[in-house]
Amino acid sequence: MNNNDKYFKLTTSYLIKKINFCSKLILFIIIFTYSLSFHFLNDAFYKSVQADTTISQLVPDQSFDTGNHIYPPQSNQNSALWTNIGSAETVETSTFSVNLVNNKSKSAGYALFNGAIDMTQKVSFSGNFSLQANSSTDPFAAGDSLGFILTPKSTDFIANNLKSNLAADGTSNVVGKYLGIGGLSDSIFMGRDLYQNSDVDLDGSGTENAASNNVSIRQTNNLGELIKQAYPTTSVPNTGSTITENMKIDWQPSSTLTNDKNVTGELTYTISSENGGKATTLSEKITVARSMSLGIIGSTGGNFGRLTYSSTEDEFNAYKGTQSVQVNYLDQDTNQPITNFSPSIIKANVGDTIKVLGKQLRDIVDINTFSFLTPEIPGYIFVSAPPLVVANNDAENNVINVTYKKLPIGKAHFNYQYSSDVVDQSILLPTINDTEGEINEAVIMPELPNLPDNYYISKVVTTDGQQYATLKDAISGEKYKNQELHFTLIVSKVVVPTTSDNNSSKQSSTAERKNEQGKQTSKDSTTVDQPQEQETIKKEAIHKNEKPNSESNDTFKEVYKEIDSPLKLPLKMPTEISQMPQSSVVAINNEQSKYPNVSAHNLEIQVAGTAGIFAGGVVAIGTITGFNKFYKFLKIVKK
Numbered sequence: 354m355n356n357n358d359k360y361f362k363l364t365t366s367y368l369i370k371k372i373n374f375c376s377k378l379i380l381f382i383i384i385f386t387y388s389l390s391f392h393f394l395n396d397a398f399y400k401s402v403q404a405d406t407t408i409s410q411l412v413p414d415q416s417f418d419t420g421n422h423i424y425p426p427q428s429n430q431n432s433a434l435w436t437n438i439g440s441a442e443t444v445e446t447s448t449f450s451v452n453l454v455n456n457k458s459k460s461a462g463y464a465l466f467n468g469a470i471d472m473t474q475k476v477s478f479s480g481n482f483s484l485q486a487n488s489s490t491d492p493f494a495a496g497d498s499l500g501f502i503l504t505p506k507s508t509d510f511i512a513n514n515l516k517s518n519l520a521a522d523g524t525s526n527v528v529g530k531y532l533g534i535g536g537l538s539d540s541i542f543m544g545r546d547l548y549q550n551s552d553v554d555l556d557g558s559g560t561e562n563a564a565s566n567n568v569s570i571r572q573t574n575n576l577g578e579l580i581k582q583a584y585p586t587t588s589v590p591n592t593g594s595t596i597t598e599n600m601k602i603d604w605q606p607s608s609t610l611t612n613d614k615n616v617t618g619e620l621t622y623t624i625s626s627e628n629g630g631k632a633t634t635l636s637e638k639i640t641v642a643r644s645m646s647l648g649i650i651g652s653t654g655g656n657f658g659r660l661t662y663s664s665t666e667d668e669f670n671a672y673k674g675t676q677s678v679q680v681n682y683l684d685q686d687t688n689q690p691i692t693n694f695s696p697s698i699i700k701a702n703v704g705d706t707i708k709v710l711g712k713q714l715r716d717i718v719d720i721n722t723f724s725f726l727t728p729e730i731p732g733y734i735f736v737s738a739p740p741l742v743v744a745n746n747d748a749e750n751n752v753i754n755v756t757y758k759k760l761p762i763g764k765a766h767f768n769y770q771y772s773s774d775v776v777d778q779s780i781l782l783p784t785i786n787d788t789e790g791e792i793n794e795a796v797i798m799p800e801l802p803n804l805p806d807n808y809y810i811s812k813v814v815t816t817d818g819q820q821y822a823t824l825k826d827a828i829s830g831e832k833y834k835n836q837e838l839h840f841t842l843i844v845s846k847v848v849v850p851t852t853s854d855n856n857s858s859k860q861s862s863t864a865e866r867k868n869e870q871g872k873q874t875s876k877d878s879t880t881v882d883q884p885q886e887q888e889t890i891k892k893e894a895i896h897k898n899e900k901p902n903s904e905s906n907d908t909f910k911e912v913y914k915e916i917d918s919p920l921k922l923p924l925k926m927p928t929e930i931s932q933m934p935q936s937s938v939v940a941i942n943n944e945q946s947k948y949p950n951v952s953a954h955n956l957e958i959q960v961a962g963t964a965g966i967f968a969g970g971v972v973a974i975g976t977i978t979g980f981n982k983f984y985k986f987l988k989i990v991k992k
Contacts, residue, residue, distance in 0.1 A: 682727075
């Protein structure tokens, strides 16, 4: 192998390794970035969910709002937001679909939207309906009714009404000729009236309409009875035993609301067939409840077939219907409201779940579940509060009763009582308010009213006879018990001495103070007199021309004799030095005559200073003399 081949092989190997390394690095970066992005998005989603489920603290006599009052677009396509009643069965599709009645006679099926619709706002929604007759080529022979309903009643009420509202012969007073809204007061049916009932179906002119395919907006009165009104038939081509139609609802409320419960507006219903034919539009000005439940109804009688509904991809534009939920705070033993704790009010969406919890964390995270913490009530402990699914226009049942258990309460009594040695007990002592608290809690100090002048608390006696100097000492460490506690505050009177006693006391006190002053004066005078005497002696000595420092002069004479031979110091030096004290004293005397206020103590300091200078001179001369003698000794030894 030549050098070129070796070089090529090495280069190729190096490049392969580099490519390998780069590939792994790129893969690592991709995985890391993906993981980080996923974690970030997941965390962000979690936080947004948590934000929707924040636990709020309830406060008595205050109102709260859960918020979240607008439906997301296309909410009607979510099968989880629908509840089936009767013969209705959900069909598994990408959007919500349901078989209301599947080839059954004398049957009814509801699909009820879990939330409600706020009729004070604009509303629009739609869906596709299909009819398939069982024994006829006429699709309108598939049953009794098929369409939308709007009702102020709750889902539970509608379900119970279907089961229980029966005639004496067992036939339903809800479906059939009642189109699914029988017994539901102030409700509306919008759809196909598939069967002609002569006793209730009338055309616009008031005559009986023999046609079986009327398009109707039918209403019930406040008693749930059907209002007799019908509209002309639609022209739908006969294409066999099955047709599919689109039904759309539009609601426009008036600018002025009728009252707190009702609203007036214009309801427009449009139906068009996918099989051809002319669309039909009906409009009606009506008054409805502010919050209405939305449902779909399909029913059959003697004629039956397959009636279905499926949501469309059209947007579902609506605000959520809201209701007020009242939260009561009750005593478990009496089942009565706790005094001074008025109900709280929660504005919530119909279909939402409301939970009221004690000191615990929420157990379910759900954007349609709203949790609240109960207020703490002194002397009570939280027991329970059942969750509530908010119903539409059902104030009687939109109530949460929060029950509390009353805790055992202990009491402490306090009272003033005269001491037995108080002669005059005619003054009425003030009353002390009792205190109370939970068992095993520390006894609370009461507010003590003022006693009459010259009276005071001499001691405190407890229930068991123990005595304390103060009430604070008596209740220290005490706790409320099942039995009541008693604290008696003994009141005594201040003893005031008689007048004679007062005079003697004052005299003795004055004497004692005088003695003390006498002692202090004697002590002080002794301290000050010593320098004064010394000053007088010095002055007299100077006056007599005596030399107070003669002893010092004698000392200088002896020193002079010692140093006379070796150094031959000037004879005037000792004389001048010996004269310094005298001149200093004279100078001091002259200064004092100028300043008569100068103290003898200051004079002593000045004289002491002069003596210090003199002593310094003696030491200096002594040192020189000693050095001279040592030098003389060295000369003798040298010789």
